[in-house]
Amino acid sequence: MPPVSVEAWAKVNLYLHVTGKRPDGYHLLDSLVVFAGIGDTLRVEAADDLSLSVDGPTAALLDGMGGNIVLDAAQALARAAQIPALARIHLTKRLPVAAGIGGGSADAAATLLALSRLWGVTLPPAQLHALALALGADVPVCLRRRPTRMGGIGDTLAEVPPLPAAWLVLVNPRIGLSTPAVFKARQGCFSAPQPLESSPADAEQLAAMLAHRGNDLTDAAISLVPDIAEVLQMLQTTPECLLARMSGSGATCFGLFAGQAQADAAAAAIAAVHGQWWCKSAPLLSAS
Structure with missing residues (x-):
């Protein structure tokens, strides 16, 4: 299988309303999410183990941030598919971190998409959605990669009317x-x-x-x-x-x-x- 590359587009909330709060402390949202044509690049290829390398203009910002959501996504997908987590992953980081544009979430979503192709994995949509949500509230919408109305804690996604060029x-x-x-x-x-x-x-x-x-x-x-x-x-x-x-x-x-x-x-x-x-x-x- 040749290497697979997926772009992790920047997520932008055109509006974001906080509509309530659940008993467990999670806030409920109503937001129109779109994606901008700039982002990180995730590249995966076959390997005998699981590894991650990072470069790019904002790569240094990841230092000291603890565990990486890209590796978490790879391991979660492998567990769900009941296969070994074997891949060489390379992330080219261009987006700032902790920036409100879903950089980590977009990277995780791109990892799921890229490794699904590399490994030949096709999870049922509901299972993939649940797996993405467990990684982070913005990961499911980043999997969609198109304008979306996001509700709940990020778990409720719906189509929106077509948007114009902008x-x-x-x-x-x-x-x-x-x-x-x-x-x-x-x-x-x-x-x-x-x-x-x-x-x-x-x-x-x-x-x-x-x-x-x-x-x-x-x-x-x-x-x-x-x-x-x-x-x-x-x-x-x-x-x-x-x-x-x-x-x-x-x-x-x-x-x-x-x-x-x-x-x-x-x-x-x-x-x-x-x-x-x-x-x-x-x-x-x-x-x-």
Whole structure:
């Protein structure tokens, strides 16, 4: 079997409402998740043991973070398929970590997809979904790799109306942020679910629809990492930015743009002022 490569696209929450809290402490969410055409790359090939190597511009950020979700995913899939976990895995890391764009979750999902092909494994969808959820709340949606409404604790996934072509500028101040810490810092009431019920005609209409929704974790994240407010302000004042918002539990924020030229110009302008920030432009992916 030749090597298999899968892209682990950045996950972006166009809106994120916290709708409740379960007795076990897990929060319930309503979110429109999309994927940007930038991410990590996962490559697997046959081997006599299980190993992981990592390179890439943000690889050093994984140092000292303990166990790796990529290896966890490989071992979980092997157990489920009742086969030995034998593969040489290589991760090229480009996304920042603990950044609100699902880097680790996307890597885990890409691992499941790549190794399923390498090993010839086809798990029933419900079993694969449960396996992914056990790895992390965002892993199931990252397996879908297309615009999705995410509910519950990440376990309830549904189709959304078709989305128009658009571009995103992703900006992170290179400060990691713990998801549990953000939820702990969150205050205020819960929000009602607000799923998109119709398909926006273009990026401008998508921005108008999203303007009536928000990210309920923004204030909590800013209380922990004040730089997020500066990132949002920078995006909001960039010419032709249709909407600026934080993704997930931060600290990455995104700007929504109608086209590539506008997004590329915005990313260049922000990088010129804040060269220390992680700043990338990428298309909004409408399908896998």
